[in-house]
Amino acid sequence: MDRTHLHLSRWQWLVQLRRLLAASLPNRCMICHQRVVLPQRGICLTCLDAGLYSSPTCLGCGRAMPQQTAYCGGCMTSQPLKVVAPASYHQGLGETVAAIKYQGQLAGLTPLVQALVRRIRLLAEAEVISLPQALLPVPLHPHRLRERGFNQAFVIAHELGRALELPVLPDALERLSDTPPQAGLTGKQRRRNLAGAFRLSDEFDFQRVALIDDVVTTGTTAKEIAKLFEVRYIQVQVWCLARAEAPHLMDQ
Known part of the structure; x- marks a missing residue:
């Protein structure tokens, strides 16, 4: 079975599991545990709104800004990689995102993806970003994929692709080495850990792409x-x- 079929078969299994869970379990918020009013699922609107960014945010560092542009003054010179996210990991939604990855709790996935889609569309309409031609989930090494049973980045990319009508290319990127987890490593250790860990297909011919991760x-x-x-x-x-x-940015 090739990598694409492996991703798809596991994603199809997850879809069926989500349907069974939705039919059998009470629809309660993963954060406050109050009943969620349909068609909302997984996270109630109160908890979701509380966790989302409430002001324009720099795509370089995450700093709050008075007006939405790509970069704050500190990032304007270096213009780092643009990161589009609807929320801070530290503002109430972090545990829900972690539960998707480590526990396979997918109930919160759809409302978070929908929030990301709204953020993407607003930034694109304001011409802060350009929509990509394709979506590429950050790959897992096959050993890690077998252990976890699914790649959360692929699941997110699949829903984003469907919402935005963009192709998802799960095989364009390959993870060559089964590197140790990044958590707990210093910046220098993280860079050394990932050096040469990925490969891009030689046949890749798109000009604008978005990397997808949790x-x-x-x-x-x-x-x-x-x-x-x-x-x-x-x-x-x-x-x-x-x-x-960085935590100090949340205090400004």
Whole structure:
């Protein structure tokens, strides 16, 4: 079975599981545990709104800004990789995002993806970002994929692709090494851990792409993958469900 069929078969299994769970379990918010009014599922509107960004946010560092542009003054010179997220990992939704990845609790996936879609459309309408031609989920090594049973980035990309009518290319990127988890590593250790860990298909011929992941913390993984596109002059941005920006930025 090739990698595409592996992704799809597991995603189809997850869809069926979600349908069974939706039919058998009470529809309660994953955060406050209050009943959620249909058709909303997984997260109630109160908890979702409380966790979403309430002001324009720099796509470079996550700093709040008075007006939505791509970068704040501090990022304007360096113009780092653009990260589009609807929420901060630290503002109430982090546990829900983590539960998707580590526990397979997919109830919160759809409302978070919908919030990301709204954020993407607003930024595109304001010409802060350009919509990509294709979506590429950050890949897992086959060993990690077998252990976890699914790639959360692929699941997110699948829903985004359907909502925005964009193709999802799960095989364009390959993870060559089964690197240790990034959590707990210093910046230097993270970079060394991921050096040469990914490969981009030689036949890739798109000019604008979006990398899809569940959360961006230091951005080391995204930056390492972005290098593969930048040497081919391919425009790349990152879309994720939440961003774990530096804590001091939340106080400004």
